[in-house]
Amino acid sequence: MRTKLLTLALILGGALATTSVAAQELDGLFLQGRIGSASSSADDFDDEVSSFQITGGFRWGAFGLEGGYVDFSGFEGENRNLDLDADISGFTLGGNFRTSFADSWFFGARVGAFFWEADADTVVPSSTSPNTFLVVRREADAVDFYAGVSVGYDFNEKFSLGVSYDYFGPEDDDISLETNVLSLVGEVRF
Helix, strand or coil, X not given: CHHHHHHHHHHHHHHCCCCCCCCCCCCEEEEEEEXXXXXXCCCCECEEEEEEEEEEEEEECCEEEEXXXXXXXXXXXXXXXXXXXXXXXXXXXXXXXXXXXXCCEEEEEEEEEEEEEEEEEEXXXXXXXXXXXXXXXXXXXXXXXXXXXXXXXXXXXXEEEEEEEEEECCECCCCECCEEEEEEEEEEEC
């Protein structure tokens, strides 16, 4: 999945490299959508799932503020021969940096707080009744950090497309689901 996203972004960027937007910092409101692959190899989870992010914010020159929503659901793992399932979602609030280089190409970075919630469950056999199973559920929430970098192409003053890598660090006393996300990111500016 990661290779396909990177290849798609490079092909789109190369095919459209003949189009030019003057290298400039783009002020104002923006809306981003990210879709990609989230992977976690922390604790009992070693899995890769689809991810979805939507972010909005405002930039003043190269610097800006952003807030958004993140969802990576469906992590699966195993502990003591029991299947585990976990869903993570939450809100982000942070700052970002974005600068243009080499005509219409851009580099971006972001960092902030990740207000997350996780639900994990498993099915275990009952010790009191044969052929009876119990669902054990654990919920957790906390505030941790996220950080990421991106590179892409500005097609014009209103639209860009790129690839991004983001790290999300959801962790508490019982759950550690540090997550790496590789995404295709589209941005619309107003």
